[in-house]
Amino acid sequence: VNHAALTALMDRWRPETHSFHLSFGEMTMTLEDMAMISGLPINGRAITGRVSAVNWRQRAGILIGVEPDAPPAGKADASKVRHSWLKQVR
Incomplete structure (x- = not known):
């Protein structure tokens, strides 16, 4: 993980538009981007x-x-994956 790159991207994130504002324009995450990052399939x-x-x-x-x-003993069971x-x- 490149922490400097992640920090730079977080500084450029705009929650109002859900996109990154970079020097060359806006960049938005797509479903395909998330599939590549996470390795989870998007078809099916x-x-x-x-x-x-x-x-x-x-x-x-x-x-x-x-x-x-x-969950470990004594820890609350959250119903999420x-x-x-x-x-x-x-």
Whole structure:
């Protein structure tokens, strides 16, 4: 990771337009950009549906083939799949 480049980009981010303002013009992130960065596919069926926290780990396992680990003892169980975890198991 190039921290200097990330810092420079963050300084040029404009939340009003959801784009970077660079010396040569505006630059916007596209879905294809995110697919290249994350390595996640953008084609195929969506892995979302009705939102319900009941048995979400099992449902995530059915949809993506890998069930998220349970949280450590004493830690609250958040009903979400972290992007960093998806990148690890892909």
